[in-house]
Each structure stands twice: as structure tokens, then as C-alpha cells.
Amino acid sequence: MTELHLWLRHESRTTERRTPVVPSDARRLVERGMTLTVEDSPQRIFPIEAYEEAGCRVAAPGSWVSAPPDTVIAGLKELPDEPAELRHRHVFFGHAYKEQPGAAALLGRFLAGGGALLDLEYLVDDEGRRLAAFGYWAGYLGAALAVLHHEGRLRTPLRPASKEELDAELAAVTGQPRTLVIGALGRSGRGARAALAVAGNEPTCWDLAETRELDRAALLEHEVMVNTVLTTRPIPPFLTDKDLDEPGRRLRTLCDVTCDVGSPMNVLPVYDTTTDWAHPVRRLREQPALDLIAIDNLPSLLPREASVDFSAALLPLLLDFETGGPWDRCLARFHQAGRELGAKEGEFRHV
Ligand SMILES: NC(=O)c1ccc[n+]([C@@H]2O[C@H](COP(=O)([O-])OP(=O)(O)OC[C@H]3O[C@@H](n4cnc5c(N)ncnc54)[C@H](O)[C@@H]3O)[C@@H](O)[C@H]2O)c1
Structure with a gap:
């Protein structure tokens, strides 16, 4: 049994129809005791009714901002620009560790709010191999x-x-x-x-x-x-x-x-x-x-095929969320990025 409350957010990018968790896997998570809230989303390839039938709670698009602080928010692509401070743990592809445009701003939002980025690109096994990928x-x-x-x-x-x-x-x-x-x-x-x-x-x-x-x-x-x-x-x-x-x-x-x-x-x-x-x-x-x-x-x-494959890879990791392992490595990578950003800002202040 798991105490985790996972919140599947609506994607703000209008062309994004994929989801990291498909309804059949949502059912497996709910059966294992997880609370799963799914935001209604006009473009997601799977209808909200399929998640409801799987035992998920339904919420309005974008309502994750007021989710309880312990909730883990899951998505795939970028977050909306608001709120400026991110206080939850977020699972998604942040594209924030290779000095990409906008990376420092995103990390800054997490640092300001006390939240954390659990970047799916850095969800790896102990030999550094990606565990869930598109x-x-x-x-x-x-x-x-x-x-x-x-x-x-x-x-x-x-x-x-x-x-x-x-x-x-x-x-x-x-x-x-x-x-x-x-x-x-x-x-x-x-x-x-x-x-x-x-x-x-x-x-x-x-x-x-x-x-x-x-x-x-x-x-x-x-x-x-x-x-x-x-x-x-x-x-x-x-x-x-x-x-x-x-x-x-x-x-x-x-x-x-x-x-x-x-x-x-x-x-x-x-x-x-x-x-x-x-x-x-x-x-x-x-x-x-x-x-x-x-x-x-x-x-x-190919939103259906891509979601089904990705969700199948993510499911065992979500079931083991509280035991750490790959998620701890994700968190450590986030903390490292935060330290690097802090050091860089320090450098700029001294220029
Ligand atoms: N455009 C998109 O929508 C999209 C979606 C998913 C992934 N991607 C990107 O696609 C890229 C590949 O992802 P993946 O999952 O296939 O990675 P992967 O690690 O499975 O494969 C990468 C391959 O590149 C090879 N490689 C590394 N350095 C090389 C070099 N110098 N010369 C030749 N080969 C080299 C590796 O040996 C490996 O076989 C990543 O950058 C990923 O972010 C893009």
C-alpha cells in the first residue's frame, strides 16, 4: 500500500495529447492504495471518463496549484508560467540541466517555492540508464x-x-x-x-x-x-x-x-x-x-502508442515511489542543479 497522492495535470501545450499514466495503469495505482487525481483535459488522448472508471478523482485543468503540499504533480511538458513559486514535487521533463533557454528561470521558481523537480530524463537505474523514455x-x-x-x-x-x-x-x-x-x-x-x-x-x-x-x-x-x-x-x-x-x-x-x-x-x-x-x-x-x-x-x-509504452515503464517506478532508488537520484540531480545555479548567481554578483 502507498500513501502517495499523485496528481496528473492537464498539459498547457495545446498539441500535447500524451499522458505519462494511461487509464489501465491508473487503475493499478489506485488498486495499490494510491490516491490519483486527474485533471480534465480537452486534448489528452484518453477521455477523463476512463480515469474516473479506474477510480481516480477528477479535478479542473490547472487546479494542481492548490493541491495539498505533499501531492506529487505529474505531467510531461513545460509548466505554465504561473505560479512564480513552485511548492510541490513535480515529475516531468524539465529540460533544465543542460543550460537550455529558460532553465535557470524554472529552477529559480522551484527554489523560490521550496518544491522539487523530479526530472523524467534523469530517472535512471544505478548504471545511469534511462528507465522511462519516449x-x-x-x-x-x-x-x-x-x-x-x-x-x-x-x-x-x-x-x-x-x-x-x-x-x-x-x-x-x-x-x-x-x-x-x-x-x-x-x-x-x-x-x-x-x-x-x-x-x-x-x-x-x-x-x-x-x-x-x-x-x-x-x-x-x-x-x-x-x-x-x-x-x-x-x-x-x-x-x-x-x-x-x-x-x-x-x-x-x-x-x-x-x-x-x-x-x-x-x-x-x-x-x-x-x-x-x-x-x-x-x-x-x-x-x-x-x-x-x-x-x-x-x-x-502518435499519442496513444507513445503514452502506453511510457506509462508501462513508469508504472513500477510509481508503485515504488516511496522506496527511493531512482527517485532519490532524480532529487539529488535537482539539488545539484540548485547548488550550481546558486554558485553561478553568486559569481555574477561578484563580477
Ligand atoms: N524530438 C523529440 O520529440 C524527442 C523525444 C524524445 C527524445 N528526444 C531526444 O532524442 C535523443 C536520443 O534519445 P534516446 O532515448 O534515443 O537516447 P539513447 O541514449 O537511447 O541513444 C542515444 C544514442 O546516441 C549514441 N551516441 C552518443 N554519442 C554519440 C556520438 N558522439 N556519435 C554517435 N552516436 C552517439 C549512443 O551510443 C546511443 O546509442 C535525446 O537527446 C532525447 O532527448 C527527442
């Missing part, structure tokens, strides 16, 4: 959009679909561009390879071993590149502006699943803003053309 579906969608765009078959604006619909579009692809997946052995890389397989395409696969001595000329020989690398330390970029201006470049479509734009870990410093569902493709170069796809919420385009 990577597979991010890679799947990134490669799918890249190849569909390259073949002139991408329909915009993008909208969430089912896997059957997406696969039917991929199966209809007839061209066979030379494709490259970097980070091919990871979760997103596996997803990218799976999507390309549905399109009948066999990509070149690079991971750590193949990029140690990066062959840029070989890279630029590919027509479609999908970057799915996750690096935790700055490394030399895979592409620079100079490479894009190479006259012999065959690369036409670049999909950056990683989307580390603005971070020191960025391996593709050839663009400075991500793209989105309304405008998924941005032209980076003319003659020869080079188009960029860099969407930071790719798995939301």
Missing part, C-alpha cells in the same frame, strides 16, 4: 517525417495520427534515398530504423564507433540524415555552416530528433530554432536545397 517513438516519427518530406509526400500541418495511418503512408513511399541514422543503437535510433524499414529503406547506421573519426564527406553523401544522438558532454559538431555550403553536398533533408538547439551539447549548430507541427520544415540552404525538421514533441504525433 525515444523510440521520437526516432520513428523523425525518420518517417524526413523520408515523407524527402519524397514530397509530407502533409502539413502535422496532426496526431494512429500508427496504422502513418505506416500506410510510409509503405506507399517508392523512392529510395540514401539515408543515415546517427545514434542508431539507441532508443530513437532503433525507432528511426523501424520506420525506415516500413518505407523499405535500409539506412547507413552510425553510432559512437563510426563518429569517433567523423567522415564528413561520407555524411554529406547521404540525402536524408536523422540525428538521434544523446551526448552528456560537448563534442565536435557533426555539421557546421561550412559543410552546408559544400558544393558537392547531396544532403537534402536533415531531421534533428535530438533538438539540443541552444545547449552546449548541440551537435548540429546549423540552426537556431526548432520547427513545429504547423511549419515542420524550414529551408536552411537553396541550390542545392537543404531542409530541416527539428520538432521537439515528435512522439505526441
Whole structure:
């Protein structure tokens, strides 16, 4: 039995239809004694009635701000800008530890309110491996959009679909561009390879071993590149502006699943803003053309599949919430970030 009160919040990002806990897993949590409050949400892929039937309490969108202080608030994407001070423990993807834009402001809100960020990206086992991630579906969608765009078959604006619909579009692809997946052995890389397989395409696969001595000329020989690398330390970029201006470049479509734009870990410093569902493709170069796809919420385009997989991975961790382990590591990472921020602000004060 667990005393935990978990509060599933409505996502403020209007295109976010995923959820970290699906109704069937909510039922399992309730059966184990957890109190689960679910905010009604117009866009969540699962209707609120399914959570109600699973034994959850229902609350209004955004009402987590007045939840009892011990409640753990769960979501996926960014919090709304208000309140300025965050007093709860929040489980979501904060994107706050790699000096991303807005990271210091978010940490500052937690420090001001006495709350804590339990960042899902840092929910790891004792060997540092991620325990719950959307990577597979991010890679799947990134490669799918890249190849569909390259073949002139991408329909915009993008909208969430089912896997059957997406696969039917991929199966209809007839061209066979030379494709490259970097980070091919990871979760997103596996997803990218799976999507390309549905399109009948066999990509070149690079991971750590193949990029140690990066062959840029070989890279630029590919027509479609999908970057799915996750690096935790700055490394030399895979592409620079100079490479894009190479006259012999065959690369036409670049999909950056990683989307580390603005971070020191960025391996593709050839663009400075991500793209989105309304405008998924941005032209980076003319003659020869080079188009960029860099969407930071790719798995939301397959909200059902992505939520079901993620929730299945998160369920055992939520059941063990009070025993610590991975959650303690998340909390320690948050405290470290808080100390680093405090030290940095101290430095600025002394300049
Ligand atoms: N755009 C989106 O919507 C979205 C969604 C989820 C995840 N992501 C991002 O996708 C990225 C990949 O996530 P993942 O779950 O697949 O990670 P992962 O750890 O499973 O895989 C990363 C892979 O990159 C490889 N790699 C690391 N450094 C490399 C290098 N220098 N050269 C070549 N390969 C290298 C690793 O060996 C590993 O195989 C992350 O940055 C993650 O934040 C994006």
C-alpha cells in the first residue's frame, strides 16, 4: 500500500495529447492504495471518463496549484508560467540541466517555492540508464517525417495520427534515398530504423564507433540524415555552416530528433530554432536545397502508442515511489542543479 497522492495535470501545450499514466495503469495505482487525481483535459488522448472508471478523482485543468503540499504533480511538458513559486514535487521533463533557454528561470521558481523537480530524463537505474523514455517513438516519427518530406509526400500541418495511418503512408513511399541514422543503437535510433524499414529503406547506421573519426564527406553523401544522438558532454559538431555550403553536398533533408538547439551539447549548430507541427520544415540552404525538421514533441504525433509504452515503464517506478532508488537520484540531480545555479548567481554578483 502507498500513501502517495499523485496528481496528473492537464498539459498547457495545446498539441500535447500524451499522458505519462494511461487509464489501465491508473487503475493499478489506485488498486495499490494510491490516491490519483486527474485533471480534465480537452486534448489528452484518453477521455477523463476512463480515469474516473479506474477510480481516480477528477479535478479542473490547472487546479494542481492548490493541491495539498505533499501531492506529487505529474505531467510531461513545460509548466505554465504561473505560479512564480513552485511548492510541490513535480515529475516531468524539465529540460533544465543542460543550460537550455529558460532553465535557470524554472529552477529559480522551484527554489523560490521550496518544491522539487523530479526530472523524467534523469530517472535512471544505478548504471545511469534511462528507465522511462519516449525515444523510440521520437526516432520513428523523425525518420518517417524526413523520408515523407524527402519524397514530397509530407502533409502539413502535422496532426496526431494512429500508427496504422502513418505506416500506410510510409509503405506507399517508392523512392529510395540514401539515408543515415546517427545514434542508431539507441532508443530513437532503433525507432528511426523501424520506420525506415516500413518505407523499405535500409539506412547507413552510425553510432559512437563510426563518429569517433567523423567522415564528413561520407555524411554529406547521404540525402536524408536523422540525428538521434544523446551526448552528456560537448563534442565536435557533426555539421557546421561550412559543410552546408559544400558544393558537392547531396544532403537534402536533415531531421534533428535530438533538438539540443541552444545547449552546449548541440551537435548540429546549423540552426537556431526548432520547427513545429504547423511549419515542420524550414529551408536552411537553396541550390542545392537543404531542409530541416527539428520538432521537439515528435512522439505526441502518435499519442496513444507513445503514452502506453511510457506509462508501462513508469508504472513500477510509481508503485515504488516511496522506496527511493531512482527517485532519490532524480532529487539529488535537482539539488545539484540548485547548488550550481546558486554558485553561478553568486559569481555574477561578484563580477
Ligand atoms: N524530438 C523529440 O520529440 C524527442 C523525444 C524524445 C527524445 N528526444 C531526444 O532524442 C535523443 C536520443 O534519445 P534516446 O532515448 O534515443 O537516447 P539513447 O541514449 O537511447 O541513444 C542515444 C544514442 O546516441 C549514441 N551516441 C552518443 N554519442 C554519440 C556520438 N558522439 N556519435 C554517435 N552516436 C552517439 C549512443 O551510443 C546511443 O546509442 C535525446 O537527446 C532525447 O532527448 C527527442
